[in-house]
């Protein structure tokens with residue numbers, strides 16, 4: 001394979017679901033040592049495309065070449081065999097197991113009587129961790145390490161299996177700003193060592209910071225492929241949504257009036273008895289927008305569920321315009337004047 005041959009080339013990939021063309025004749029190329037960002041709004045078709053590359057879906061039309069050779073990727077095992085690894089947005093780790101146990105899980109020898117040499121695995125993981133600056137302790141238990149570190153275990157899992165093409169699915173959604181910085185450094189290190197990366201995202205800042213090339217998809221179609229150095233967030237946003245976008249909001253200072261939502265000392269526990277909301281207080285006044293900041297998984301979803309009646313709370317009070325709606329059903333809450341636009345409209349919405 002000469003240097004100009006893409007490590008992955010998708011040629012006119014089409015994938016249909018009932019009533020929708022999720023991928024419409026998509027072509028793209030990933031070169032060795034490159035970070036290619038796949039940019040698109042929710043529902044644009046990014047995950048479908050990457051699930052095809054990772055062997056989870058089969059396209060109806062089109063073909064794939066890996067390192068210049070036509071391939072059929074009919075399972076994740078086949079993808080791994082071809083050197084393709086996926087770092088999922090939702091980690092697939094067993095909490096009470098160690099880093100090493102998680103990494104070797106599923107790679108046990110098929111031959112009767114053959115055993116995995118745990119010590120050798122630890123040494124190999126240590127070596128990979130050092131080589132790519134991952135700073136992972138092979139003997140740590142997953143439930144004792146941070147989310148950022150867990151993501152690095154997922155990266156190690158792909159490297160351990162010999163991946164040289166890594167797909168990252170919205171990797172920064174679960175990270176703190178500091179962890180995002182660290183991930184960027186790791187991605188740069190991976191490509192410097194000869195790996196190639198596809199980064200699925202809709203975050204323009206990260207694309208500008210880290211990628212070499214951007215392919216924009218909208219409604220299942222490739223809109224454009226641009227060199228990152230030759231574009232800017234405005235152009236990317238316009239191509240992503242299909243109309244001009246302004247980042248400037250002319251906003252007058254709000255004049256908040258009476259309290260319309262009052263949340264007092266809210267406590268809610270999950271099935272394991274761990275508090276997901278621990279004495280939370282907030283007030284929203286008429287005429288104001290209240291923003292809630294936080295990394296995924298810190299109780300935002302549970303708070304929304306509690307307010308909208310989808311989750312029972314263990315103690316505390318929720319009042320809408322002075323009326324107690326604590327632990328009332330969603331219909332009651334809706335009739336009290338609360339509506340909810342869910343984060344994932346496919347999973348929780350009705351349109």
Ligand SMILES: Nc1ncnc2c1ncn2[C@@H]1O[C@H](COP(=O)(O)OP(=O)(O)OP(=O)(O)O)[C@@H](O)[C@H]1O
Nearest residue numbers: 017018020022040041042043044045046047048049
């Ligand atoms: N298994 C499926 N069955 C039916 N329709 C699907 C399936 N998977 C995806 N779709 C549809 O295909 C379209 C593309 O979805 P896809 O998940 O690939 O988009 P995306 O760009 O990854 O968006 P997101 O960021 O929300 O995941 C959407 O309209 C979605 O509803």
